Amino acid sequence: MSDSPRLPDWVFPPPEGFTAADLDHIPDLPAHTELIDGSLVFVSPQASFHTLFLFLLERALHDSAPPDLRPRREMSVILGPRQRPEPDMVVIRSAAHRALDQTAYAAADVVLAVEVVSPDSEERDRKRKPQLYAEAGIPHFWRVENNAGRPTVYVYELDPATKAYALTGIHHDRLKLTLPFDIDLDLTEIDTL
Structure with a gap:
């Protein structure tokens, strides 16, 4: 025994x-x-940079998003029968939030997926997950890298003809965009958190 x-x-x-x-x-x-x-896939504990950036981003998205869109942290997204990743942040259509016990969103309800790259997830966050998000038709993807304690945000937009993301900008000190909605975020604010 x-x-x-x-x-x-x-x-x-x-x-x-x-x-x-x-x-x-x-x-x-x-x-x-x-x-x-x-x-x-099991996630390792996150570093302080990861948490601080998500706090900063969530606040900015909440303040900037139009009423029909909502930012959500760490909710999984069903991309297909064998694909259910959990982006660090998503922006969903308001109607996608159906109940407090909801555990996932459909890919069709996601306007933006954000991944903050961690040492244990570099390959997934840089390659596999963006590929899956694009194939599922999520129109916008942001990848965030830790650059000596400061965020660098890589902004991508879906090319509907190729179903692949095209890089539309790399942002170091300020994230100022008009798509998927107007946002102006001072990325250096992470130093004050």
Whole structure:
């Protein structure tokens, strides 16, 4: 008789991989577990830069977004049957928020997805997730990099003909845009938080 603890069932994925719907029914999953290509992806604890930037961005998006759009942090997005990532921030259409117990948004309801790159997620945040967001038709994507404690924001817009993102700007000290709505954010404010 072994005294070792029993491993949770989700340690052993089904042969076809997990589905987006499975995430709501798997007991005891770690917080912020994502589903990429049918595999569970676990998130490491975030650095202070990550948290501070998201606070700064959430406040700016809340103040700038028109009434029919809402910023949301750390909610998963169903992109397909085997794809349910959790962007660091999304801007959704107001109608997408249906209930307080809602656990995910549909890709069609997302106007903007934002990823803050962390050391453990560089490959996913720079390559795989943008590819998945573009294929799902999310019109805008921002990737945020830590540049010696200051955010650098890479802004992308979906080219509907290729279903791929095109880089429209790189912002270091100020993020000033008119799409998907007017926003003017002093990125150096992170120093005061």
